[in-house]
Amino acid sequence: MNATGTNQARPQGLLNARNTLLVGIGNNSRADDGLGWAFLDALENWPDFEGDIEYRYQLQVEDAALIANYDSVVFIDAYQGALPEGFRWEVCQPAARFEFSTHALSPGSVLFLCQDLYQASPAAFTLAVAGDEWGLKEGLSVRAQANLQHALHSFRELIT
Amino acid sequence: MTRKITIDPVTRVEGHGKVTVHLDSEGQVQDAFFHIVEFRGFERFVQGRPYWEAPVLVQRLCGICPVSHHLAAAKAIDQIVGVDPDDLxxxxxxxxxxxxxxxxxxxxxxxxxxxxxxxxxxxxxxxxxxxxxxxxxxxxxxxxxxxxxxxxxxxxxxxxxxxxxxxxxxxxxxxxxxxxxxxxxxxxxxxxxxxxxxxxxxxxxxxxxxxxxxxxxxxxxxxxxxxYPSGHLGLVGPNGELELYHGRLRAIDSLGNKTLNDIPNDAYIKYFTEGVAKWSYMKFPYLKHLGRKDGWNRVGPLARLNVCDSIPSRFAQQEWEEFRGYTNGKPNNCTMHSHWARLIELLHCAEMIKSLLAxxxxxxxxxxREGTRRPEGIGIMEAPRGTLIHHYQVDEKGMITKCNLIVSTTHNNEPMNQAVRWVAQNVLNKQPKITEAMLNEVEVAIRAYDPCLSCATHAMGKMPLHIALYDHQDNLLDECYRD
Structure with a gap:
């Protein structure tokens, strides 16, 4: 997010629906941690999106090889905290310096591995959607559902 | 003055854990603990759900080994629909x-x-x-x-x-x-x-x-x-061979004496129980007849290669013979040899895949297959990290009334604590300063067990390393974070 709290990193013009990969990260048994998957579920019957989708509990090393096949990639994940619009687009930068805790890779580290091992540089973005509840429960909280709709609306504007 | 060093969370393991090392005023290690601080509650989550949902629901326990939970639950549910493993x-x-x-x-x-x-x-x-x-x-x-x-x-x-x-x-x-x-x-x-x-x-x-x-x-x-010396637990086949999918439970002590003699899956409840500690959410399984002090076992690759009599694949068998020869056929209690054992198992799996594909x-x-409904099912298998137990009971409507899961990392709870104590006493003891390398050695000892603590929830940017020092009254003396 930039200093003004707006979503200026929207990937306008970069999402080629035919060669775009959406990666939903999360776990739908953990309430709002399922936001990434719920985003993909919502696109399932939406004909305007012709790209590919992948569900992930965590990003892993082989995802570096996967995203090397695409022109653009969006990582959609739940966000713990408040966001002004309920969601946030960010340009994903390759993270040469990995986080100290590496059991689950960040989008940036996957992008780094993609560039380093496969010499590919897809345009990559993260779409964080704010959630409230993280316990063992199926279904999204009311606020998360609203935030999800806002995020979907933003995404659809970019595609259509 | 007593100091407490906290490493939280342990890096490159699945889920959140914390290590505390307690030092006295002389810098001597008093004790060390590996805490599991996230409460999962998944067993209760499954209760009240229809039995046929269990193999799907339990996949969400873990982002790394959902297949192991899926199959262990399926093996248990097979029995609830009246189909024993040999009847599939x-x-x-x-x-x-x-x-x-x-x-x-x-x-x-x-x-x-x-x-x-x-x-x-x-x-x-x-x-x-x-x-x-x-x-x-x-x-x-x-x-x-x-x-x-x-x-x-x-x-x-x-x-x-x-x-x-x-x-x-x-x-x-x-x-x-x-x-x-x-x-x-x-x-x-x-x-x-x-x-x-x-x-x-x-x-x-x-x-x-x-x-x-x-x-x-x-x-x-x-x-x-x-x-450190320990017991070892794993499944074996009818001839004592390494068995990962379905077999009998065998345990040995640190000298190789059998402490659990190839018992069938449904007898596990007779032999195992679980202890608790107020400083950890994770339980401590042990063999009842040996007691909590002596009845705990390592599980996973090292344990499996210790308890089996052979490996039913050509190249892995050759490697296993060399592995066992290194300790003259005696149980291998070297924590760091877990990596060697894990790679022999990886080879075994590749060979078994080739055999099955052919x-x-x-x-x-x-x-x-179909059978006559039963009220209970137990599924035991060897997950990547060790022996995994799923146990379900259902009512007449098919709703799950009881679920008991003993996951691999739970078996390794006491072994990981033993490993942390070893490092604390042999590496951290009487050192004037706790260095990054020393702290990493604590983590390396834990990582050898490839623990999976509770990884199925996360969100962006929530995994810093937290190191904190406390005095004997739990006053914070110092702390640092690494993102």
């Missing part, structure tokens, strides 16, 4: 085994290439920014690519059988969900964007040679680091 169709049993070997192969590959290898390749003293997969990718590209492709091979096996790499449906009560096609079989037997099974076997053999070569150069610390009966369409 040969096709269903073999497809489940194929799925299981694919799961263990990809999990072991992930652990070795991306979690353990940074410590081995760069050493304890390397700075944190070098001890990770990024540095492996930069400095050992070929190794990194092979690791990715070996993991991908296992993931593609899972996808072929379960329909998806993640939250797919492979096993259903009494069998499997879908057939395996000749085209799918051919994909794994030939070179594609994924290596053939023959290539995977070759790479697995090379990786075992790598670890043996590394061992020859570094045996002094590998043989002694976090070494078996035409995996292409059959006899997928499901």
């Amino acid at each position: 169709s040969p096709t269903a049993t073999k497809l489940r085994r194929l799925l299981h070997y694919g799961q263990i192969l990809q999990s072991h590959a992930l652990h070795f290439f991306y979690l353990a290898s940074p410590d081995l390749l760069f050493g304890f003293d390397a700075p944190p920014e070098q001890r990770n997969v990024a540095a492996v990718a930069v400095e050992h590209k070929e190794l990194a690519r092979k690791g990715i492709l070996m993991r991908k091979f296992g993931q593609e096996i899972i996808k072929a059988i379960a329909g998806k790499k993640i939250h797919g449906i492979a096993a259903v009560p009494g069998g499997v969900h879908k057939t395996f096609t000749p085209e799918e079989r051919a994909y794994f037997q030939q070179e594609n964007d994924t290596p053939s099974v023959d290539t995977i076997i070759q790479w697995a053999r090379e990786t075992v040679e790598f670890i043996k070569g590394y061992h020859n150069k570094n045996y002094q610390w590998l043989d002694t680091f976090a070494r 078996d035409d009966s995996i292409l059959g369409n006899d997928l499901l």
Whole structure:
């Protein structure tokens, strides 16, 4: 997010629906941690999106090889905290310096591995959607559902 | 003054854990604990759900080994629908085994290439920014690519059988969900964007040679680091051979004496119980007849290679003989040899996958069997990290009334605490300053067990390393964070 709290990193013009990969990260048994998957579920019957989708509990090393096949990639994940619009687009930068805790890779580290091992540089973005509840429960909280709709609306504007 | 050093969370393990080391005013280690601070509550979550949902629901326990939970639950639910393991169709049993070997192969590959290898390749003293997969990718590209492709091979096996790499449906009560096609079989037997099974076997053999070569150069610390006597637990087949999918439970003590003599799965409740500690949410399983002090066991690759009498695959058997020969046939209690054992198992899984792919009966369409409903089912198997137990009871409507899960990392709770105490007493003791390398040695000891603490929830940017010092009254003396 930039200093003004707006979503200026929207990937306008970069999402080629035919060669775009959406990666939903999360776990739908953990309430709002399922936001990434719920985003993909919502696109399932939406004909305007012709790209590919992948569900992930965590990003892993082989995802570096996967995203090397695409022109653009969006990582959609739940966000713990408040966001002004309920969601946030960010340009994903390759993270040469990995986080100290590496059991689950960040989008940036996957992008780094993609560039380093496969010499590919897809345009990559993260779409964080704010959630409230993280316990063992199926279904999204009311606020998360609203935030999800806002995020979907933003995404659809970019595609259509 | 007593100081407490906290490492929170432990890095490169699945889920959140915390290590505290308690020092007295002389810098002597008083004690050390490995805390599991996240309460999962999954057993209660499953209660009240229909039994047929269990194999799907439990996949969400873990982002790394959902297949293991899926299959263990399926084995238990088979019994609830009246189908014992021997009554499954040969096709269903073999497809489940194929799925299981694919799961263990990809999990072991992930652990070795991306979690353990940074410590081995760069050493304890390397700075944190070098001890990770990024540095492996930069400095050992070929190794990194092979690791990715070996993991991908296992993931593609899972996808072929379960329909998806993640939250797919492979096993259903009494069998499997879908057939395996000749085209799918051919994909794994030939070179594609994924290596053939023959290539995977070759790479697995090379990786075992790598670890043996590394061992020859570094045996002094590998043989002694976090070494302690313990019991070992695992499944074995009818002839005492290594068995990962279905077998009898065998345990031995640190000298090799059998403490659990090949008991059937449904007898586990008679022999096992679980202790608790107020400082950890994770329980401490042990053998009742030996008591809590002596009845705990290591599980996982090291334990499995200790309890079995042979390995039913050619190259892995050869490697197992060398592995066992290293300790003159006695149980191997060297924590760091877990990596060697894990790679022998990876080779075994690759060989078993090749064998199953060559078996035409995996292409059959006899997928499901039926029986008479029962109120209880127990599924036990060897997950990548060790013995995994799923136990369910259902009411007359088929709703789950009781669920008991003893996961691999729970068995390894006491072993990991033992490893942490060893490091604390042998590395941290009387040191004037706690260095980054010392702290990493605590983590290396834990990582050897490849623990999976509770990884199935996360969100962006919530995994810092927190180190804190406390005095004897739990006043915070110092702390630091690393993102």
